[in-house]
Amino acid sequence: MPQIFQRGANLVPLKIALIIGAFATCAMGAVWMYFTPKYTKVGYQPAQPIPFSHKVHSGQLGIDCRYCHSFAETAAHSNLPSSQVCMSCHSQVQKDNPKLEPLRQAWASGKGVEWVQIHKTPDYAYFNHSVHINRGVSCVTCHGRVDQMDVVYQAKSLTMEFCVDCHRKPEMELRPLDKVTDLGWKAPTDSTELAALLGKKPEDLKLKAGAKLSPTNAQEIMGNHFKVQRGVHPPDSNCAGCHR
Numbered sequence: 001m002p003q004i005f006q007r008g009a010n011l012v013p014l015k016i017a018l019i020i021g022a023f024a025t026c027a028m029g030a031v032w033m034y035f036t037p038k039y040t041k042v043g044y045q046p047a048q049p050i051p052f053s054h055k056v057h058s059g060q061l062g063i064d065c066r067y068c069h070s071f072a073e074t075a076a077h078s079n080l081p082s083s084q085v086c087m088s089c090h091s092q093v094q095k096d097n098p099k100l101e102p103l104r105q106a107w108a109s110g111k112g113v114e115w116v117q118i119h120k121t122p123d124y125a126y127f128n129h130s131v132h133i134n135r136g137v138s139c140v141t142c143h144g145r146v147d148q149m150d151v152v153y154q155a156k157s158l159t160m161e162f163c164v165d166c167h168r169k170p171e172m173e174l175r176p177l178d179k180v181t182d183l184g185w186k187a188p189t190d191s192t193e194l195a196a197l198l199g200k201k202p203e204d205l206k207l208k209a210g211a212k213l214s215p216t217n218a219q220e221i222m223g224n225h226f227k228v229q230r231g232v233h234p235p236d237s238n239c240a241g242c243h244r
Contacts, residue, residue: 045153046116049102058183059147065139065181073133073180080115083107118154119143125160126244135230136174140183141166147183163242167234171223172216174232187218194218198225 057063066072068081083106090100106113119142121127133139139146144155156162166173176197179185188194191207202209205221213221226232235241 041154042157043153044118045151046118048116048151049114051099051151053150054146054152055148055150065146071129072139073130075130076128078129080112080117082112086113118152119158121158125163125242127242133180134177135170135232136177136180136226137166137170138173138175138180138183138185141173145183160242164236167236167241170232170234171220171227174223174226174230176226186215187222189213189215189218194222198222 057068058065068085069078070081070085071077071079083103086103087107090097090103094100103113132141142156142158146152146155175185175187188197189212191202191205191211191213192209194213195202195205195207198205202211207213207221
């Protein structure tokens with residue numbers, strides 16, 4: 001019987017299927033990588049040389065973030081506290097606590113404590129810390145409720161999508177400048193209180209006096225006010241805004 005199909009012709013569909021399968025596997029792997037905590041670093045919680053509790057210092061004692069991170073509102077990059085800052089308290093408070101021995105050694109040697117950095121912007125992305133703080137973006141936006149953490153971990157993804165989403169609706173993250181480091185603060189949901197905060201009357205905001213607003217609506221009204229007042233226009237589609 002004469003051969004109708006050439007030998008090996010049935011291998012062509014198999015090769016095509018294998019190629020498609022390989023591409024699909026790679027695509028699934030990329031999606032898995034880029035959307036898992038391992039890639040975004042969400043939950044990253046390295047051990048530190050000293051068991052420093054933000055929950056105690058920031059939450060219970062109410063120490064302002066800027067006491068330790070003193071460059072947060074004045075420099076492009078925030079800073080970790082020097083041993084001198086820590087010893088300004090711990091030369092008297094718990095000065096013999098064995099857990100603070102690394103601090104005492106660093107202080108005696110004139111060096112800083114070798115803290116493990118948790119939050120880091122990629123080198124190819126430009127981020128100015130002071131610009132965000134001075135426009136009213138709270139620490140909680142990027143760092144989460146650090147004041148409730150015994151051991152600090154990365155709470156937000158800090159991916160490009162995370163940044164772009166905020167740039168597209170900055171009003172949802174803006175607040176009074178004196179509330180930037182008050183991580184648990186929320187916009188008042190009473191229309192009269194909200195208007196007073198903005199130096200206005202409820203009718204100026206097209207609201208009825210004493211009306212109850214949803215937290216989202218209250219934040220949006222307040223944020224839009226500050227957005228106009230402070231001239232907030234972050235880049236949301238221009239790559240050069242963050243990649244310089």
